[in-house]
Structure formats: structure tokens, C-alpha cells
Amino acid sequence: MRCEITIQDTIKSIDFFDELDKNQLEQLSSISSVVTYPEKSILFYESDTNNQIMFLVSGLIKIYKLDKFGNEIFLYHIYKNSMISELTRLEDEGIYCFSNAEFTEDSLILKIDYKKFKELFLSKNILTIKLMNTLLEKTHQLQCIVNRELVFDATAKVAFMLNQDLAMFNKLKRQEVSFMLHIQPETLSRVLKRLTRNGTIEIIEGNISITNEEMLISTFRGVGV
Numbered sequence: 001m002r003c004e005i006t007i008q009d010t011i012k013s014i015d016f017f018d019e020l021d022k023n024q025l026e027q028l029s030s031i032s033s034v035v036t037y038p039e040k041s042i043l044f045y046e047s048d049t050n051n052q053i054m055f056l057v058s059g060l061i062k063i064y065k066l067d068k069f070g071n072e073i074f075l076y077h078i079y080k081n082s083m084i085s086e087l088t089r090l091e092d093e094g095i096y097c098f099s100n101a102e103f104t105e106d107s108l109i110l111k112i113d114y115k116k117f118k119e120l121f122l123s124k125n126i127l128t129i130k131l132m133n134t135l136l137e138k139t140h141q142l143q144c145i146v147n148r149e150l151v152f153d154a155t156a157k158v159a160f161m162l163n164q165d166l167a168m169f170n171k172l173k174r175q176e177v178s179f180m181l182h183i184q185p186e187t188l189s190r191v192l193k194r195l196t197r198n199g200t201i202e203i204i205e206g207n208i209s210i211t212n213e214e215m216l217i218s219t220f221r222g223v224g225v
Contacts, residue, residue, distance in 0.1 A: 010034050010110055014055050014081055016130055027120050031113040036106070043084070043101040043109070049094040052111040054084040059107020065099050074180040075099060075145055077168060083134050090122065152220060157181045158191045159219035162201065162210060170207050
């Protein structure tokens with residue numbers, strides 16, 4: 001009984017399921033499990049398939065791919081209270097993994113039997129709109145990654161990360177940030193100095209704060225202030 005309550009409490013902590021009633025929570029708990037993962041462990045590799053839809057309850061996940069030389073290409077982070085799985089078609093029985101997922105903190109994962117989830121919920125139009133909105137958000141995220149990797153110059157890459165993920169930028173070492181953005185550390189330093197000089201950001205004891213958000217956004221949108 002204690003395990004079931006723990007699963008229900010875990011489910012209720014995730015915004016995606018906040019519209020479920022008591023009976024629906026019980027149903028979902030019966031097809032779910034909660035699993036802990038240590039830092040640096042792998043959740044899945046690119047091209048893996050699984051039959052579970054997964055949510056990050058707590059912790060942090062790094063999503064990345066490898067190029068033909070085995071070099072890591074950072075894509076994005078997944079934060080707590082977020083869906084991890086990437087679905088292409090609701091009709092598919094298995095969920096295909098398009099990238100690698102590594103835990104960068106000790107984490108807690110909610111796993112749900114995807115086939116039963118479709119039978120008990122999606123087939124009854126329960127949580128369908130939420131799922132579609134989540135998938136659309138993931139699509140938009142991938143569009144931003146395409147811009148970052150194929151369109152943005154170094155200044156736009158830095159400005160984009162500052163706008164989208166300032167807390168992570170400040171948390172990481174500068175060398176880690178440059179690695180994620182695929183620019184040289186010296187280039188990152190020059191960009192930060194330029195953004196400081198023009199009043200876009202302020203750096204105090206290594207911690208960055210945004211002083212002109214409009215100017216920062218225009219840096220990667222290409223719109224004049």
C-alpha cells in the first residue's frame with residue numbers, strides 16, 4: 001500500500017496529470033513505476049526503443065547525439081516536472097529514441113506503460129490535449145536547436161542561452177558552456193565582454209544578470225532595438 005501511495009504522490013507532483021481525478025490516479029498508478037538513477041548513468045541510447053512513456057520527477061537530464069567521430073553534440077536539458085519521451089505517432093506501440101539521455105544529477109523517473117496508457121486514457125480522450133501540447137513544445141524546442149546549430153553565430157548562441165537558460169549558464173563553468181554551444185572558450189569570453197560593454201548584461205563575481213532583455217533578444221532574433 002505504501003508503494004502505491006508513493007506512486008500516486010509522485011504522479012500528483014507532475015503538472016501534466018493535474019486534471020486527473022482520484023479513480024484516474026489509481027488507474028495510472030497501477031500501470032506506473034518510480035525509478036531512481038544516479039548521476040552520470042544513461043537512461044537510453046540513440047536508436048533504442050522502449051514501451052514506456054517517461055517523466056522526470058526530479059533531477060536533470062542531458063540530451064545529446066554523437067557525430068561520426070564520436071564527438072558529443074549537446075542538444076538540450078530536461079528539467080524536473082517534464083516529459084522525457086519523444087513521440088512521433090500515437091499509433092506506434094514502441095517509443096523510438098532519437099538521441100542519448102544522460103543524468104547529470106541523481107534523478108527520479110516516473111515510467112508508465114505506454115500501451116496501457118493509450119488504452120486507459122488517450123483512447124478516451126483523457127490527457128490527449130495535454131500530450132499534443134507537450135509534443136508541440138518539443139517540436140518548437142527542436143526548431144530552436146536547428147537555429148542554434150545552423151543559423152546562429154557565436155553571439156546569437158550565447159544570447160539565446162542567456163535568454164532561455166540563465167540559471168544553467170551561471171551554474172556551469174565557462175568551459176562547459178562553450179562546449180555545449182560548440183564555440184571556443186576565448187570566443188565565449190569575447191562575446192560576454194561585448195554584451196557587457198553594450199549594457200545587455202552585467203557580470204558580478206562571475207554571475208551574469210540580464211540588464212536589457214529587449215536588446216538580448218534582438219541579438220539572436222536579428223531585430224534592431
